[in-house]
Amino acid sequence: QKEVEQNSGPLSVPEGAIASLNCTYSDRGSQSFFWYRQYSGKSPELIMFIYSNGDKEDGRFTAQLNKASQYVSLLIRDSQPSDSATYLCAVNPRGAGNMLTFGGGTRLMVKP
Amino acid sequence: DTGVSQNPRHKITKRGQNVTFRCDPISEHNRLYWYRQTLGQGPEFLTYFQNEAQLEKSRLLSDRFSAERPKGSFSTLEIQRTEQGDSAMYLCASTEQETQYFGPGTRLLVL
Numbered sequence: 001q002k003e004v005e006q007n008s009g010p011l012s013v014p015e016g017a018i019a020s021l022n023c024t025y026s027d028r029g030s031q032s033f034f035w036y037r038q039y040s041g042k043s044p045e046l047i048m049f050i051y052s053n054g055d056k057e058d059g060r061f062t063a064q065l066n067k068a069s070q071y072v073s074l075l076i077r078d079s080q081p082s083d084s085a086t087y088l089c090a091v092n093p094r095g096a097g098n099m100l101t102f103g104g105g106t107r108l109m110v111k112p
Numbered sequence: 113d114t115g116v117s118q119n120p121r122h123k124i125t126k127r128g129q130n131v132t133f134r135c136d137p138i139s140e141h142n143r144l145y146w147y148r149q150t151l152g153q154g155p156e157f158l159t160y161f162q163n164e165a166q167l168e169k170s171r172l173l174s175d176r177f178s179a180e181r182p183k184g185s186f187s188t189l190e191i192q193r194t195e196q197g198d199s200a201m202y203l204c205a206s207t208e209q210e211t212q213y214f215g216p217g218t219r220l221l222v223l
Binding site for chain 1: 143145147152153154155156157160168171187201203207210211212213214215217
């Protein structure tokens with residue numbers, strides 16, 4: 001079992017729709033969770049982080065964390081073609097000195 | 113530009129050659145991380161430094177890989193006797209607390 005799992009996609013949504021990206025992790029003691037966006041050929045760019053159970057909103061983005069289910073998600077409202085990218089879920093495992101364990105990423109395609 | 117910088121941005125080398133990459137972190141960040149990313153995969157942690165101390169190096173892929181941060185500022189990652197399987201994007205990230213900010217990466221191609 002991979003430590004952080006994501007559906008590789010592609011996830012295709014029409015412009016203006018809500019895109020829902022999901023991630024599960026195996027280390028129950030994980031403390032912090034991050035979503036990065038990566039355009040083709042570029043480096044990961046931080047979108048947002050979440051530490052506590054529940055929802056955290058930042059503009060069009062909402063991160064959701066459920067530690068009991070070991071599940072974290074990212075919702076993108078009013079999706080735009082410029083949101084088309086790979087979205088990486090990253091987890092800071094327990095006692096790991098802040099090293100991040102990444103999932104393989106989900107490719108999102110927003111169609112005009 | 114106050115972000116993380118990496119040089120070179122691209123490197124093409126022949127198998128068996130040594131290569132060295134440089135990372136300059138955000139100036140006030142004391143932690144620096146190296147990751148490797150191959151096509152279609154997420155970044156894979158290699159090693160990290162707090163100031164000049166290398167606190168985790170067990171994830172370096174082989175003894176051909178080494179990293180330094182001699183004065184607690186910039187860092188270098190060296191790969192000796194490169195192999196075709198070393199072809200990847202090498203990413204550096206820095207942080208003051210938990211949130212890591214990535215540099216643009218160095219893309220290595222080993223022929």
